[in-house]
Amino acid sequence: MTDTLERDVAQRRRPRRKRGSRWATMLFIVLLISLGLVATGVLPIQQYLERETQVNAAQARLDSLVAQNDSLEADATALLSDQEIERIAREQYGYVLPGEVGYVVAPIDGEDAPRQPAEPVATEPDDRGMLQKVWDFITGRDVTSDG
Numbered sequence: 001m002t003d004t005l006e007r008d009v010a011q012r013r014r015p016r017r018k019r020g021s022r023w024a025t026m027l028f029i030v031l032l033i034s035l036g037l038v039a040t041g042v043l044p045i046q047q048y049l050e051r052e053t054q055v056n057a058a059q060a061r062l063d064s065l066v067a068q069n070d071s072l073e074a075d076a077t078a079l080l081s082d083q084e085i086e087r088i089a090r091e092q093y094g095y096v097l098p099g100e101v102g103y104v105v106a107p108i109d110g111e112d113a114p115r116q117p118a119e120p121v122a123t124e125p126d127d128r129g130m131l132q133k134v135w136d137f138i139t140g141r142d143v144t145s146d147g
Contacts, residue, residue: 099125 078084089095096102105116128136136142 079088086095094102094104103119126133133142
């Protein structure tokens with residue numbers, strides 16, 4: 001009987017573990033392993049973040065290209081009109097219509113003046129016949145003075 005009493009006393013002295021502490025230990029171990037996986041890069045979290053950054057940069061570039069494409073489409077549409085073609089021809093190539101006189105002002109030597117397109121000057125339509133123009137050319141009547 002003493003044997004049984006000694007076992008009862010020994011069992012009472014030994015602290016019993018609570019059931020919740022075993023789950024807490026397991027949870028701690030799982031969390032520790034998960035943290036280790038994240039820290040060593042086994043899980044591709046860093047790659048996910050890099051991909052997100054790349055996607056955002058690509059989206060910004062796409063938005064820029066779409067805006068540029070819209071601008072170019074508007075320019076192409078404008079070039080379909082006769083007025084736009086005439087405007088560009090006048091500005092860039094000094095184009096003048098028949099009956100207009102184009103003037104170009106040359107810069108003084110050593111100066112680079114900004115190139116401005118010449119404004120066409122409207123002249124009166126010439127109603128003279130071909131023979132009259134030839135006769136005026138021969139006699140010098142077609143020459144006009146500048147002043």
